[in-house]
Amino acid sequence: MSDLIHPTAIVEDGAKLGAGVQIGPYCYVGPNAELGSGTVLHSHAIVKGHTILGENCELDSHAVLGGAPQVIGLAATSESRLIVGNRSVFREHTTVNTGSPAVGGITRVGDDCYIMIGSHIAHDCQIGNKVTLANSVALAGHIYVGDNVIFGGMAAVHQFTRIGRNAFIGGGAILVEDVIPFGAVLGNRAKLSGLNVIGLKRNGYSREQIQTIRQAYRGIFFGEGTFQDRVEQAAVVFVSSELGLEIVEFIRASGKRAICKPAT
Numbered sequence: 001m002s003d004l005i006h007p008t009a010i011v012e013d014g015a016k017l018g019a020g021v022q023i024g025p026y027c028y029v030g031p032n033a034e035l036g037s038g039t040v041l042h043s044h045a046i047v048k049g050h051t052i053l054g055e056n057c058e059l060d061s062h063a064v065l066g067g068a069p070q071v072i073g074l075a076a077t078s079e080s081r082l083i084v085g086n087r088s089v090f091r092e093h094t095t096v097n098t099g100s101p102a103v104g105g106i107t108r109v110g111d112d113c114y115i116m117i118g119s120h121i122a123h124d125c126q127i128g129n130k131v132t133l134a135n136s137v138a139l140a141g142h143i144y145v146g147d148n149v150i151f152g153g154m155a156a157v158h159q160f161t162r163i164g165r166n167a168f169i170g171g172g173a174i175l176v177e178d179v180i181p182f183g184a185v186l187g188n189r190a191k192l193s194g195l196n197v198i199g200l201k202r203n204g205y206s207r208e209q210i211q212t213i214r215q216a217y218r219g220i221f222f223g224e225g226t227f228q229d230r231v232e233q234a235a236v237v238f239v240s241s242e243l244g245l246e247i248v249e250f251i252r253a254s255g256k257r258a259i260c261k262p263a264t
């Protein structure tokens with residue numbers, strides 16, 4: 001056995017390990033798992049099911065990736081998969097489930113994500129790049145999360161919710177509605193509290209770009225007329241603004257799904 005694989009670890013026949021993969025004491029790697037080059041599993045980490053991890057990922061103790069969807073009566077199959085990008089970190093006791101075959105069968109987690117202690121990502125979630133989940137965040141099934149989203153500790157999100165890129169979900173939030181790109185939400189039955197300005201600055205958005213986003217936000221959520229009227233007016237006003245239109249198109253794509261709005 002390789003010097004990089006502890007003698008107490010179990011690596012099933014069929015598992016694929018890239019160059020330099022390190023597997024610590026009492027880990028388990030299933031026969032359908034694939035670990036990219038440089039990936040590290042600390043003691044008692046588990047990768048099972050049809051799971052692909054990219055390069056230089058890290059699983060801390062008791063992280064479990066690739067468990068079957070938590071759907072009563074549904075077992076994992078070859079069509080039930082988990083795909084993780086490069087350089088993503090899963091801290092102690094995190095769990096990520098594979099997808100359910102009836103809706104495509106794939107759960108995805110992007111590059112450079114940081115999933116903190118005790119957090120859970122359920123079946124069929126689509127998680128973007130550079131997403132951070134603080135301790136004990138719970139994402140139900142079929143959730144879409146854009147790039148650079150940050151979740152505060154113990155936030156919980158209802159199934160089928162969409163969260164646009166660069167949004168911020170406050171600690172302890174209970175979220176049951178879609179969150180616009182660049183938005184910030186707080187509270188139990190969370191409400192839109194403004195924009196994630198700190199996150200935008202950290203991600204290199206200019207003052208002019210942030211001002212454009214502010215103008216679109218204010219026009220849509222605080223202008224005159226009905227909400228739908230304000231969305232359509234914003235589509236006209238920001239027709240030449242990629243950032244303004246991003247918010248408009250996100251709202252238009254919601255269908256019957258409610259958009260998280262400021263408290264009235």
